[in-house]
Amino acid sequence: MRQTPATTPLVDFQVYEPVLTPSGTSDQYGCIYTQTLMSYVFSNSYGAPFVGEYTPPPCSFNRVTMNFTVQSHGRQFDRLGIMYLGDIEVFRTSTAEPTANGIIWSYVKEMEQYNALWGTNQKVIFDLGNLVNSVYTGSFATELVATFFTVPDTQSTADIILPISAELSSESMGSAYSVPGQNATNFYTLPPNVERAVISLSACGQIDEEFWYTNTFNSDVNTFESTAGTLYGFSPFREVQLLIDGNLAGVSWPFPIIFTGGIVPGFWRPIVGIDAFDLRQHEIDVTPFLPLLCDGASHTFEIRVAGLNDDGAGHATLSEIVGSYWVVTGTIFLFLGQDGFVTTGTSPSIDTPLPEIQISSSITTNSTGANETLTYNTAVTRDISITSTVKTSNGSRKASWTQSLSYSNFNSLTDQGFVQLTIQNTTGSDLSSSGYANTYSYPLTVNSSFSVDAAGEVGINGTLTRGLDYNVYGPSVFPSGIQTFNITTPSFFSPEGALAHQNIQLSTNLPFFSGALLSTTQTGSAEYFSGVNSSYSFGTTTQDFDFKGAEANAPDVTYELYHRHVMAVNSTIAEDEQTLAGETFAVPIARAEENVPAPAFDGFGVRALLGRGPGLPKAGLMGAGGS
Template structure:
């Protein structure tokens, strides 16, 4: 197997004489200590001397301790196997390269910047391996990888334990083959701070493996970004909406016959918990007691794609819960659905191709909206939201063997305003202070866009019922999002996102915070037809080993082809359920916060033929069921194509005296106004 390493671009900033001297001293100390991680840290020091000196000893100490730790807790996301051959042979030239080795410490404004060069052999499949180690105290962080200005991977990190954690995620990446075949500027933007109470640098390794499979699927011939286009400044390119206007302009030639736009969006700050928001008219219900308002614009969010100001499609977001969210102890070592790979939602814009191919400039815009209400049971879509969302989009253009679309025909658009029903009620204490708030929001929408070149239709429904009691200290929500997307191309996507959250807050003493909570969530997803993104089924048409996400080195297991009677274009189906409960404590006495909890997750991935559910066949491919109590995996059952396979079980942390997770208490910052 051939290996090569992507070269790091030099730092663009200059160092002062004082900083240069400190680097020499530190380098000498690093050589003496034989600590490669320290050298990595030194080479990636930020410009600011203050940051370098205030966090330096903390980073070096943490890197030393983590490097010497031989048994970090293995965190993992449950997902289907990803095929990656190790040896050259029937899969051509198997070529693995290191894309990035980076310690993210004080990296706000300082992403990794490197140059990717294609491998010296042909390929049609790419898989990527991202491994992270972290120890101490740290928030969860978001990371985005770009090839040029195009976002290709979005992830979040796990909050660490004092003894350290490690995780690996393997992702299929052949949807970007047209980018992989050219030299690219590679940017990985993962802002982090190692200073003061934040003691956890993120030690990362990113590799890619290139190879050839006989069952080659169609991928885009050209890929364009809907982004800020900041790669020329060595910066990430995602928009921060609503402060940014997420808008780009393109003109197209009449050489394409299919076009798809993918949307990537997730909330930050107060919008991270958008599903806990209330109607704007109720946001100040408990403000007299807490001094703060609840999150506004209702718990409904819609990501809109507009072409020349007209609605082309929507995405109703999945309710991701990052590892510091709600009760952090629930998410160790098993993370919530999708934590390490925040998926994109695709919208077929082929019906617009004739209109777009007139040689004129056309505007693509992404917006995020909620609901505005008048306090009388009436609501409309809002123009903004509270906080901000990290948003980007990608345009995939295809030129297959069929005829290109050149007739300048505008599409027919049927997209009425969504049907919205809202209600709320309040009760008061004997003294007249607000005691409780209950609310209900229902939204449904249908849209259809068609022309002689194609059609796109979406039917969606949303419901959220919530309550805040005990003067806002206890909140309970039940939410469901359902959708069905269909394209004339044969692509369809049917999905359901259920969510239930219960949290209770208290302040046992001055300077302390206590939280108990439970959460259950799920994902039911079926994808049929030519998706832009790999659907995982193609891995089971290969008679070769695949890498399983079971431990830090990814366990190798043998796959076998799907039954010969199974159709090649079968539906890929995921059914995932998750439930957990936990407690969280934060005290000023020892400047520490503690969390513990339990978690169960059940995962099933299968292939179905077109008539499955009405007498059709289905093929169970991969299942896994895991239960965790206080960091310890107490049950882990996995099957591959109906056969049970061995699964490594995490060490018994509780027996070693470490039954609680020590985690930064960012919840006190998020929710301090409610206690």
């Protein structure tokens, strides 16, 4: 059936657990204060971020939420955005791709992990590079509002927060490092009385590295040079490394983020990819290093990104560089003990053997002798263990940080490089002596094909299944989502995000939770077409999302707190059911938009398009899914 084109904006959204924020203006626990941090339109904004000033609210608070709302219309790539308080990254996001009739979305984020920053005046920098011209007409009109309030039960937050960044806020610029190309190293002399230290890593690939999990080995990059073009190298494996004084302190094996221009744009209207509006940071407990770090000397903190170098004979080692490029920062969270006390202890025992790596690849040719297929496999495992004895103002204890990770990837390029199948999974387990534990799994299957005819008309077809399982127990630096449900007076709060404006009050009979268990899966199929006079993309995507709490006194007992099943067909929400703490709610259905325009194919290489989504700018400017 032919649908009537809509005239109202399409409401895009990321599926995530609701964030409860206070309603009204004040409460028995203190004031409720809101402050607009940014109201700004990003047009031609490369190298010209928003710069504003934040002043603390005129009342005490221990919780902060932030609402980011964006509107756009026209044609545009998706773009990467990073918010800083001074030199410290506090929020990494990306944009949806607009339509002719416009789009709008909001995302609500818990931000109390940065209370040490919110307590003082800050320079707010929001770096969202965008380019507007006669073809790509979409600007991004944004509003960022923070809400400050107090709840009676809270978890402790860091006393001091330091950046691992380029520290460019004094020049009113964003402070992310670009790796390779920049040395992502900072030097600090830490306070002597630190009793716990955690470092988070924020990293995502761009340009040649945006879809790193489809990359091949360096020895195979020219397999289809005469047909599909040069492939991207350094293998489909990536490791983000944290080094302290040159010693490996922990790693992050990245989640395969897919921005809204990725693979095929029709996947992501109006449901965007997992974590696309809020790129997750990975935390590493470096408390075992405190006897070294609290000695009054300067120490180095460095972030590197590694792939694999291969010898062409089935052997590989970690590479010192990867392709261009990764956007990285780190954040150091310090928890202090008593004033005047000097933390001491034993030197850390660092057990970080090289990962075990297995690779293989094979090429077949057709009757003419031309390369027809390339198939390659990668498997990597790694174990990390760092321990010491730490003596703080609270006594002597053993401090430890361990990681156990496993990775597998299968890629098959057929039809002389025009069709690609990727099957990948990453699993990991992180454990700290603080009681923090994190287990995670990132399964991904993507199948995409590219075609172009003599008239220059381009088509892409794709199917995918991807997931995120992410379980957090104990004292995470970042809110795990469980804090919302552990509030003793839930009637004070109303849900924001997916269940906004539903006027829901949580039951006061919920148990206290010590763990947050998140599991979500997206499946879909989509097509893209770019002709002489038009381009569009459409598709079907289904997402199931489960968020559970693990009871504090019985961690094996879980309680479903939020569930959502949603299906989008050609930009229309066809199914949407949500359940919050046992109560199911109907959700308004979004409207359709016919033949949603997509960025046009600009005639450059197949490898810049196949598996990546259309319309990568020729200028090589920083952005997401199209830069």
